[in-house]
Amino acid sequence: MRLSELKLNTYAIILFINIPNLKSRIRILEMGLTPGTIIKKTKKAPFGDPIGLTLRGYELCISKKETSYILVEVIK
Amino acid sequence: MRAVLVGNQNCGKSTLFNILTGSNQKIGNWPGVTVSKKTGIIKDMEIELIDLPGIYSLYPYSLEEKITYGFLMNEEYDLIINIVDSTCIERGLFLTTELLELGKKVIVVLNMVDKLKEKGIEIKIDRLKENLKIDICLVSASRGSGIIDLLKTIKTNINNNLRINKDILNRFSKENEIVLRYKKVDNICKSCIRHIKKRKEVNEFIDKIVLNKILAIPIFFTIMFGMYYISIEIFGQIFADSLEKIIIDSKAFIEVTLKQINVYDWIISLLCDGVITGVGSVLSFLPQLTVVFLVTSFLEICGYMARVSFIFDKLLKKIGLSGKSLIPFILGTGCSASGIISTKIVENEEDRITSVITVPFIPCSAKLPIITLFTKYFFKNNYALIAISFYVLSIIIVICSAIIINKIILKRKEELYVFELPEYKFPKIKFLYKDVKQKILEFFNKAGTTIFIASLVIWFLLSFSTNFEYGVDIQNSILACLGRKISWIFEPIIGVKSWQASVSAIQGIIAKEQVISSMEIISGLSNNHIDTYKIFDEIGSFNFFNKASAYSFVAFNLFTAPCIVAISAMAKEIKNLKIFILSVVYQLVLGWGLSVILYNILSRQIF
Numbered sequence: 001m002r003l004s005e006l007k008l009n010t011y012a013i014i015l016f017i018n019i020p021n022l023k024s025r026i027r028i029l030e031m032g033l034t035p036g037t038i039i040k041k042t043k044k045a046p047f048g049d050p051i052g053l054t055l056r057g058y059e060l061c062i063s064k065k066e067t068s069y070i071l072v073e074v075i076k
Numbered sequence: 077m078r079a080v081l082v083g084n085q086n087c088g089k090s091t092l093f094n095i096l097t098g099s100n101q102k103i104g105n106w107p108g109v110t111v112s113k114k115t116g117i118i119k120d121m122e123i124e125l126i127d128l129p130g131i132y133s134l135y136p137y138s139l140e141e142k143i144t145y146g147f148l149m150n151e152e153y154d155l156i157i158n159i160v161d162s163t164c165i166e167r168g169l170f171l172t173t174e175l176l177e178l179g180k181k182v183i184v185v186l187n188m189v190d191k192l193k194e195k196g197i198e199i200k201i202d203r204l205k206e207n208l209k210i211d212i213c214l215v216s217a218s219r220g221s222g223i224i225d226l227l228k229t230i231k232t233n234i235n236n237n238l239r240i241n242k243d244i245l246n247r248f249s250k251e252n253e254i255v256l257r258y259k260k261v262d263n264i265c266k267s268c269i270r271h272i273k274k275r276k277e278v279n280e281f282i283d284k285i286v287l288n289k290i291l292a293i294p295i296f297f298t299i300m301f302g303m304y305y306i307s308i309e310i311f312g313q314i315f316a317d318s319l320e321k322i323i324i325d326s327k328a329f330i331e332v333t334l335k336q337i338n339v340y341d342w343i344i345s346l347l348c349d350g351v352i353t354g355v356g357s358v359l360s361f362l363p364q365l366t367v368v369f370l371v372t373s374f375l376e377i378c379g380y381m382a383r384v385s386f387i388f389d390k391l392l393k394k395i396g397l398s399g400k401s402l403i404p405f406i407l408g409t410g411c412s413a414s415g416i417i418s419t420k421i422v423e424n425e426e427d428r429i430t431s432v433i434t435v436p437f438i439p440c441s442a443k444l445p446i447i448t449l450f451t452k453y454f455f456k457n458n459y460a461l462i463a464i465s466f467y468v469l470s471i472i473i474v475i476c477s478a479i480i481i482n483k484i485i486l487k488r489k490e491e492l493y494v495f496e497l498p499e500y501k502f503p504k505i506k507f508l509y510k511d512v513k514q515k516i517l518e519f520f521n522k523a524g525t526t527i528f529i530a531s532l533v534i535w536f537l538l539s540f541s542t543n544f545e546y547g548v549d550i551q552n553s554i555l556a557c558l559g560r561k562i563s564w565i566f567e568p569i570i571g572v573k574s575w576q577a578s579v580s581a582i583q584g585i586i587a588k589e590q591v592i593s594s595m596e597i598i599s600g601l602s603n604n605h606i607d608t609y610k611i612f613d614e615i616g617s618f619n620f621f622n623k624a625s626a627y628s629f630v631a632f633n634l635f636t637a638p639c640i641v642a643i644s645a646m647a648k649e650i651k652n653l654k655i656f657i658l659s660v661v662y663q664l665v666l667g668w669g670l671s672v673i674l675y676n677i678l679s680r681q682i683f
Contacts, residue, residue: 023137024492029254030133031494032167037258043283046292049390052497056166059279061386063493 001074003067004051006041012072013038019069028066032056038075077234078124078152082144082175083159084168085130085423086498088187090114091217091507092159093127096227103518105651106143110429112651121227123234126153132167134174134248137492139425148178149245154236155181162186162214163195165269169261174248176208179241183211183233185226190216196272204268218504279499283383292387299375300406307367308410308441315363323356342546345539346532354531357587358524361413361641365519368407368414369512372421377503381421386497393493395475396482397434398427405474408435411442412642417519419649426488430481432649433659434474436638439466442588446633449592450626453609462627466634473635473666523644527586530640534586550598555579568672569632570625571679576617577629587639628675636667 006012014037019025032055033039042059043052049064083089094101097116106113114127128147129140136145148156158175160168165186175182192199205212211229215222247253286295327348334344375381381400388399400422408415415435422428439447447466451459482488537555541548550556559575559582566581567573580594592608599617601607611618621629637643637660650656 021492026135026249026251026254027137027492027494029251029258030135030170032170032258034255034258042280043287043386045287045386045390046289047387047390050386050493052386056164058164058167059497059499061493061495061497063390066492066494 001072003039003041003053003070003072004064006072006074008041008044010074011038011040011076012074014070014072016071017069018071019066024066028062028070031060033060033070039072077122077154077236078126079118079155079157079230079234080147080153081125081127081157081159082148082171083130084132084161084164084171084496086496087130087159087161087164087168088217089127089130089159092185092187092215093125094510095217095220095223097125108652109139109143109425110650110652110655111140111143111425118227118230121231123155123230125157131171133171133254134178134245140423149240149242153180154238155183155230155234157185157230158182159185159187162189162199163191163197165199166261166265169264170257172208173257173261176210177241177244177247180238181233181235183213183229184208185213185215187215187217189214189222190219198270198272200268200270204264207264207268218507282500286380286383287386296384296387299380300403303367303371304407304410307364307371307414311363311367316360319356319360323352327352340546342539345546346535349539350532350535353535354528357531357641358520358527361411362516362520364411364414365417366512366516368418369515370508372403372418373508373511373515374503376421377501377508379498379500382495382497385495389493395478396427396430396486396488397478398422398424398431401427401431404431404435405438408438408440410440412436412438412440412638413645415440416642416645416649426482426486429650429655429659430478430486432646433481433662434477436642436646436663437470437473437477437635439470439634440588440638440642442639443634445589445592446630449608450621450630453612454621454623454626466630469631470634473670477662477666519645519648522648523641526644527640530586534583550579551575555582558582565668566629566632569628569668569675570621571675572620572625574618574620581629581633584633585637585640587641588633591633622679624675624678624681627678628671631674632667632671634667635663635670637663 003012003014014033014035016035017025017028017033019028033053037055039053039055041051042054045051050061051064051067052059052061054060081089081093093114093116096118098119100119101114101116104113104115105111111129116125116127117123118125126147128144131141131144134145134148136142147153156175156178158172160172172182172184186199201212201214211233213222213226213229215226285291330347330352331344334347372381375384384403385399388402390399392399392401401419403421404415404418406415407418412435415438416432419428419431419435422431447463448459451462455462534555537558538550538553539548540546540554541552542554542557556575556579559578560573563573563575563578566578570577576595576598579598580591583594584591595611595618596608599611601611610616612621613619638646643660646659647656650659
């Protein structure tokens with residue numbers, strides 16, 4: 001499923017980064033959102049955008065638009 | 077010999093920089109841009125240390141990152157001191173491995189080691205050293221521990237014989253390389269780092285409240301209101317009252333003492349109306365600026381500012397501002413200078429500069445009397461509506477300016493929105509105190525001199541006639557003469573040539589409150605603000621004003637360049653002379669152009 005569809009407070013593993021813009025894609029990867037990384041969706045801003053994720057020991061905020069291009073699989 | 081400090085944002089780089097350099101620091105700006113450049117000399121060593129803007133990788137994305145990247149690739153230096161947040165090492169090592177491939181000497185400083193125990197993280201340093209093949213220091217910058225060891229390591233590692241390996245640069249921007257690099261980092265971490273217990277959830281708890289759908293915005297405005305109230309109403313008022321008393325007393329003292337020994341009148345006036353008033357106007361900003369520095373520093377260090385970004389970014393990014401820009405705008409309704417100074421909290425340079433230039437368009441409290449005076453006299457019962465129209469206009473101007481600056485001047489395209497949300501932490505009082513003290517001294521050093529000199533100049537222009545005779549009526553002063561010469565500038569705004577209006581507007585450069593004082597003095601009224609409306613009557617000095625010119629004149633004073641304190645604050649925040657001049661010119665032209673247009677439209681209407 002897309003990361004944007006993931007429910008709050010669920011863990012997932014990243015499958016694929018499908019962002020069309022190359023620079024953005026590289027940036028997302030460099031921040032640690034690589035395929036195989038375990039993430040947890042932790043927060044959503046009051047207006048719904050951006051969202052917060054924990055991964056690799058820190059918390060990252062990313063816009064909802066980008067998360068619609070990231071494919072993940074829910075894990076327990 | 078020269079060393080550079082490289083690391084992610086939020087890893088304690090500035091704290092470490094301060095510890096290593098002590099008071100031997102210099103803050104300038106990187107050439108051609110508005111980003112501040114911090115350089116210093118490491119204590120007891122002859123090594124220059126440069127604090128480079130935070131980066132996440134050697135693929136520069138933002139303006140600040142391009143500066144770091146450009147420096148690392150093209151400048152001379154002998155050691156890279158890579159700071160890594162030890163509690164977030166899985167991401168930090170990504171940059172470390174890239175830095176290791178550059179070819180220059182690197183040492184790693186694991187910061188915040190005091191937090192490792194409470195987070196249940198155990199790092200096997202020896203194994204990490206084996207894996208990375210470089211020296212690693214364990215440090216807690218906030219506690220000041222591990223520094224002696226670090227200094228020794230710097231001394232033994234600094235090497236000026238190594239060159240950059242420029243061939244490897246393209247590898248940093250290949251996607252599969254990045255994924256492989258992270259796999260490598262993951263393997264290193266697996267063998268060197270152990271998580272003993274689960275991470276504490278205090279942060280999550282605070283965020284649940286602070287970022288709650290319903291509570292987030294009310295909490296924000298409560299904090300803002302609190303800061304505003306404490307700084308301007310409480311501290312500002314107490315200080316202003318005592319300051320006023322000191323000023324009146326010292327003026328009286330000087331007048332009496334010097335008159336007794338027959339000192340020239342103009343010297344007495346120079347000391348009282350020039351020097352003391354000048355110093356007084358500088359000092360009057362001290363309390364509110366101190367509180368602004370204190371509270372914004374506190375909120376930034378504790379991590380709340382990042383949450384403000386998180387809440388408001390979506391809304392404000394549409395016009396090219398950051399969510400954090402909201403705070404300077406709110407503070408700007410009290411005092412533009414406070415608002416401009418608080419733009420320090422906006423880390424994105426382009427957002428920050430846009431905020432600095434647009435904050436003065438929000439009417440500050442000093443401009444309010446101007447609005448009240450004109451609207452009450454000319455619009456009688458509808459004055460509230462007209463007054464509000466100025467605020468609505470200011471918001472439109474801010475939005476349009478932000479869009480112009482971003483789309484046309486900076487040509488910013490849509491940027492990726494991604495940032496790190498730091499953990500909450502309680503700032504150390506000692507550090508806060510030092511930080512605020514430094515900022516205050518910095519500001520008053522530069523701005524204070526400018527404001528003081530400007531007050532003296534205006535005093536001179538007002539007190540002397542063109543024949544350098546002292547004690548003349550205002551209409552014979554040099555300033556009035558100047559006013560006559562430039563009254564053609566204001567003619568398209570108010571419909572007539574008036575030195576009185578010109579002089580009053582010019583005095584607004586010192587402080588916007590002075591516009592009204594000037595109008596009162598010119599009309600021969602006392603300073604009690606009671607009969608001020610009379611200046612517009614048929615026999616008053618400003619009888620040429622009508623509804624259209626009144627509205628346009630107010631618009632000019634509101635939307636042109638701000639008072640000299642705010643302009644000094646702008647200069648300090650923008651740092652780059654060319655951009656600063658362009659910004660002030662932009663404000664002057666906008667204020668003038670808009671009021672000319674308004675006058676032309678309004679004088680043809682029912683007005």
